[in-house]
Amino acid sequence: MSKIRAAKVIVTCPGRNFVTLKIETEDGLYGVGDATLNGRELAVASYLNDHVVPCLIGRDAHRIEDIWQYLYRGAYWRRGPVTMSAIAAVDMALWDIKGKVAGLPLYQLLGGASRDGVMVYCHANGVTIEETIEAARGYMAQGYKAVRLQAGVPGLKSTYGVPKDKKPYEPADADIPTENLWSTEKYMRSLPALFEAGRDKLGWDVHLLHDAHHRLTPIEAGRLGKDLEPFRMFWLEDAVPAENQAAFRLIRQHTTTPLAVGEIFNSIWDCKQLIEEQLIDYIRATVVHAGGITHLRRIAALADLYHVRTGCHGATDLSPITMGAALHFNLSIPNFGIQEHMHHAAVTETVFPHAYSYKDGYMHPGEAPGHGVDIDEKEAAKYPYKRAYLPVNRLEDGTLYNW
Numbered sequence: 233m234s235k236i237r238a239a240k241v242i243v244t245c246p247g248r249n250f251v252t253l254k255i256e257t258e259d260g261l262y263g264v265g266d267a268t269l270n271g272r273e274l275a276v277a278s279y280l281n282d283h284v285v286p287c288l289i290g291r292d293a294h295r296i297e298d299i300w301q302y303l304y305r306g307a308y309w310r311r312g313p314v315t316m317s318a319i320a321a322v323d324m325a326l327w328d329i330k331g332k333v334a335g336l337p338l339y340q341l342l343g344g345a346s347r348d349g350v351m352v353y354c355h356a357n358g359v360t361i362e363e364t365i366e367a368a369r370g371y372m373a374q375g376y377k378a379v380r381l382q383a384g385v386p387g388l389k390s391t392y393g394v395p396k397d398k399k400p401y402e403p404a405d406a407d408i409p410t411e412n413l414w415s416t417e418k419y420m421r422s423l424p425a426l427f428e429a430g431r432d433k434l435g436w437d438v439h440l441l442h443d444a445h446h447r448l449t450p451i452e453a454g455r456l457g458k459d460l461e462p463f464r465m466f467w468l469e470d471a472v473p474a475e476n477q478a479a480f481r482l483i484r485q486h487t488t489t490p491l492a493v494g495e496i497f498n499s500i501w502d503c504k505q506l507i508e509e510q511l512i513d514y515i516r517a518t519v520v521h522a523g524g525i526t527h528l529r530r531i532a533a534l535a536d537l538y539h540v541r542t543g544c545h546g547a548t549d550l551s552p553i554t555m556g557a558a559l560h561f562n563l564s565i566p567n568f569g570i571q572e573h574m575h576h577a578a579v580t581e582t583v584f585p586h587a588y589s590y591k592d593g594y595m596h597p598g599e600a601p602g603h604g605v606d607i608d609e610k611e612a613a614k615y616p617y618k619r620a621y622l623p624v625n626r627l628e629d630g631t632l633y634n635w
């Protein structure tokens with residue numbers, strides 16, 4: 233028994249907003265969990281402060297599964313990104329505490345290492361194809377075995393994944409959502425040339441990925457997948473919005489390009505049909521938005537039965553705490569595929585010291601007890617919350633579309 237004495241929510245903006253839950257026990261230990269939901273941060277902070285923290289005090293921090301069920305079933309209102317991110321933060325913090333009590337890195341509690349390192353992919357971005365290929369070359373020189381290629385679309389002023397003014401890419405860039413223009417036709421015409429150049433200039437030994445960011449219809453996705461087949465991609469991500477899981481059947485009928493989806497999923501119910509019907513190859517749900525390590529392990533176990541591997545979301549809006557927790561999860565499960573690695577700003581790293589590291593295309597969570605990521609509260613206090621939204625897309629006739 234290790235009673236929860238206190239829990240507090242820390243909101244900080246070192247380069248971008250993050251929400252962190254810190255749980256303390258009566259025996260003087262603490263654990264931290266990430267609760268960041270990009271553009272809706274304060275909703276999760278309130279859910280935790282107003283509705284979760286009061287129910288945690290006095291509970292046994294070791295009863296991780298019971299607390300998970302208590303917060304999920306006990307709320308009566310199940311699922312949703314706000315609820316599941318809040319539950320995830322509690323779950324991560326409790327696993328962190330358990331690891332510290334055991335004196336073991338979290339992956340050891342999850343069954344031990346199934347591999348020596350976690351293969352990661354990074355983001356090669358550019359306004360032009362040439363810039364993107366140049367960026368990919370730079371990452372390959374650092375040892376990356378897998379690179380995501382995103383380039384500007386001729387005729388569109390800005391698009392997802394492409395930085396402005398050569399600054400590091402951060403989409404939550406305004407205090408009221410920026411409005412972008414979107415044209416599926418222009419995008420579909422431009423993409424094969426990017427991957428042709430990719431194979432031509434980067435060779436065949438590197439894994440190439442791409443994120444369509446939910447902007448196609450199933451039949452468009454089928455055609456794009458077919459057009460990209462000659463380039464043997466590692467995956468085509470988020471080809472269509474996935475609320476309608478059955479819609480993926482249509483994409484599968486038309487292409488053998490591997491499909492990845494799930495960064496916005498928050499429960500096993502969002503991907504049950506996609507997995508059971510083998511409509512996808514990679515499930516991208518991750519620790520913070522999909523209910524923590526406890527729930528993500530359930531998703532991975534289901535996926536394992538159907539040859540679906542994991543590819544956890546790892547953009548900069550997921551804090552280093554999620555990265556640390558995800559690396560322990562990735563190292564331990566049998567059906568790991570790949571992990572996204574988008575570099576955090578240096579100032580973010582000063583607020584979240586961590587034990588994980590990168591070497592030669594692989595990351596490792598390190599051997600610190602727990603998940604190995606901490607928050608420096610003094611540093612965090614220097615960076616107050618700043619409202620920031622993701623952009624929206626409109627079609628050329630002004631219709632609001634998917635971003």
Ligand code: KDG
Nearest residue numbers: 270403443495546547549572
């Ligand atoms: O908050 C939204 C971002 O996390 C998302 O746009 C990043 O699609 C993304 C990715 O694959 O990293």
Ligand code: MG
Nearest residue numbers: 443469470495
């Ligand atoms: Mg994505």
